[in-house]
Amino acid sequence: MNKSRIFIFAIFAALAIAVSSCIKDDFTTSSADVLSFSTDTLSFDTVFTDLGTPTARLLVYNRAKKSINISSIRFSNPDSEFQMNVDGQSGEDFHDIEIRGQDSIYVFVECFIPPTEGNEPYLVEDKILFETNGVQQAVQVEAYGQNVTRLRGLTLENDMRLTADRPYVVFDSLVVAPGATLSIDPGVKLLFHDKASLVINGRIEAVGEPGKMIDMRGDRLDNVLPDVGYDILAGQWEGIRIAPDSYENRLEYVNMRSTRSGIQIDSCGNLDRSKLLLRNSWLHNSQTNVLRSRYARVDAYGVCFSEAADAVVSLTGGIHDFVQCTISNYYLFSAISEPMLSLYHINQPEAGSTGEPDPNPTMQAQFGNCIIYGMGSDLNEGDLTGTQVFIRNTLLKSEGTDDDNFISCIWGGDPLFYTVREDYYFNYRVKADSPAIGAGDPAFVNELTQFDMDGVNRLADGNPTLGAYQYVPQPDDEASRPRPFRRLPRPRR
DSSP: OOHHHHHHHHHHHHHHHHHHHHHSOOBOOOTTOOEEESOSEEEEEEEETTSBOOOEEEEEEEOSSSBEEEEEEEESSTTOSEEEEETTEEESEEOOEEEOTTEEEEEEEEEBOOOOSOOSOEEEEEEEEEEETTEEEEEEEEEEEEOOEEEEEEEESSOEEEOSSSOEEEEEEEEEOTTOEEEEOTTOEEEEOTTOEEEESSEEEEEOBTTBOEEEEESOOSEEETTEEGGGSSOSBOEEEEOTTOOOEEEESEEEEEESSOEEEOOOSOTTSOSEEEESOEEEEESSOSEEEESOEEEEESOEEEEESSOSEEEESSEEEEESOEEEOOOOSSOOOSOSEEEEOOSOOOOOTTSOOOOSOOOEEEEESOEEOSSSOSBOSOOOTTSEEEEESOEESSOOOOOSSEESOEESOOOOBSOBGGGTBOOOOBOTTOTTTTOSOGGGOSTTTSBOTTOOBTTTTSSOOSSSSOOOOOSSHHHHOOOSOOOSOOOOO
16 A cells, blocks of 8 residues: 555544544533423413314423433323323333434423313323433423313204303304204303304304303314414304394304304395394404305394404395494405405396396495494495495594485594504404594494493493493503403313
8 A cells, every 4th residue: 555545544534533523422421411491381271171182392402512311201190191202202201312412302292181070171280200310300281171062063953052061062063953043151162173164044042241252263272373372363163154044043242253254144035034133242353254144134233343354244235233333354364355344235236137137125224333444445335325324423444524324424533443463462442542432422322232242331431432342441551451362261270
């Protein structure tokens, strides 16, 4: 072997030694080198018994320069309701897990809680124990188990009452057959699985109370963001459909959200009968419309309609009385394609391809003491002159002037909602300087509208506030504002 070849061989040998020394980390054995964690408590939201949970993740850090060998990762309870996944393996007990210097690993945790006899949420907790270099560290894991009543593809042929003992989870669809009535008590939580719907061929009477609103929402109770629940995502369930031959339906003190198509009301043949009475409710967050009605009689008193990709409220023909309502749109996840309030068939259209005008009667509607404000336009284009549509004592986003159809309106006003779209916060109560305060006509206040959904008397301090919520002074606006994304209540610890 000549000198040059020996020299080259020596260089490669030196490089190999250097590389291998870089790759191979020494393990620290010091008890001072311990782990760090992304949180000291890994919490699940309310977990339905007999169903698995979404996966929670814990980030485990090695802040030392040298590698750490975790000799043991395990739950403190050998019969734990929790399960881990570490380094791609599932189980409850792991050994000799390496974390290189200044690196980290994920520990994924799931929970499965067996059913019990109780109705109230109950705490399930455990600890994940990490042992490194003779030092034991712990991360708390906890969940709140909730027994539920499951309704799978149920058709009600007879009357049925839902009580507030425990939540209901609807799979597929819940259908109310002709002649049957579905009654829903105050405080009921009705949770719908993906693609589930509520179909009303008979009647529904969902009547809550102030402080005991009826909850209709999707069944995802975890968070889409650290402090924001899945309520923020529309399209989690289909919504409510009211069939042509269904009449005398009532929704009062109902919080309904996260739907694909909100409430859809099919055309009916009798405008002398009420199709739907809405009162003191919040209907919001739909991929299409929050309320869509065709040639039906729908009345709404003290209702907040909000957040939709299309028109929030879409009415075609029919007879309508909307009093003390808020119609607003700050939808998050797509461009808003239509005005907040869309009114169709308000006058007799020209003859179509058949040569005959639409035989359905034109719309009769009144909007009084309302707010119509948000992103996009408030009303669809069209001339109300000569129609039976009247908008009175209402705050509108549009710039305009009163006429025979717009009476005593506030034009181009800002109601000063608490809503902050960028913070995923939607609260349609008004602030202290709102022009909506005291701008309502007391003549619109009767036994259906005297109290708002918070139970506040609209006439206690003079003229009513426009919209669904009566103004109440707040001692601290930021601290006292109610959060809309409430989950199932947890027991006190």
